[in-house]
Amino acid sequence: DHRINHPQIRGDIDDPATLKLARAFGAPFTIHARARDGSLRQAAADQGATVLVYEAGQAHRFDADAIEAGVVGVLRSLRSLGMIEARLPRAKPTRLVRKTRWVRARKGGLVNLVVELGQRVEQGEPVAAISDAFGSRPTRVKATDAGWIIARTLNPLVNTGDALVNIAVAAESS
Numbered sequence: 001d002h003r004i005n006h007p008q009i010r011g012d013i014d015d016p017a018t019l020k021l022a023r024a025f026g027a028p029f030t031i032h033a034r035a036r037d038g039s040l041r042q043a044a045a046d047q048g049a050t051v052l053v054y055e056a057g058q059a060h061r062f063d064a065d066a067i068e069a070g071v072v073g074v075l076r077s078l079r080s081l082g083m084i085e086a087r088l089p090r091a092k093p094t095r096l097v098r099k100t101r102w103v104r105a106r107k108g109g110l111v112n113l114v115v116e117l118g119q120r121v122e123q124g125e126p127v128a129a130i131s132d133a134f135g136s137r138p139t140r141v142k143a144t145d146a147g148w149i150i151a152r153t154l155n156p157l158v159n160t161g162d163a164l165v166n167i168a169v170a171a172e173s174s
Helices: 016-025 040-046 064-080
Strands: 003-011 029-032 053-058 095-097 099-104 109-113 126-131 139-142 147-153 163-169
Touching: 003 016, 003 064, 016 029, 016 064, 029 147, 053 064, 095 147, 095 163, 109 147, 109 163, 126 163
Parallel strands: 003 029, 029 095
Antiparallel strands: 003 053, 003 147, 099 163, 109 126, 126 139, 147 163
């Protein structure tokens, strides 16, 4: 899908058990997301399971850092449930996020992203420039909201409406 994600947990942060597990996991961001009807997560929740979804890296690629963060996060979660005894690095605080917003291309062309995963941006700050095949007539693309970059496209060519960066809006430290 030509995108890369900053490590993040998705789950129902209004549920105390889910929030506790997300904090134990220790991903940089925890994004509030209710289970979608018909999803495996919904089926598990219907059976009373506490469910977290970990997203990091990109599809069809092994990312050693994303894998390591995921493995350590799972082990911390298991330890918090009393299922294992393990000495693990302490989880850093996770930022709780209730809203994310994709910034989309208003025109097609070659995209040059100027932000990195995890970077803080302010509303109106440039996040990319889109130009024609010769690099002329660049159009600036600005952040729609203040927040953190949690995903970005890897595609150098974009069409009108394509997703460029995903901003975790109004994240607060927990």
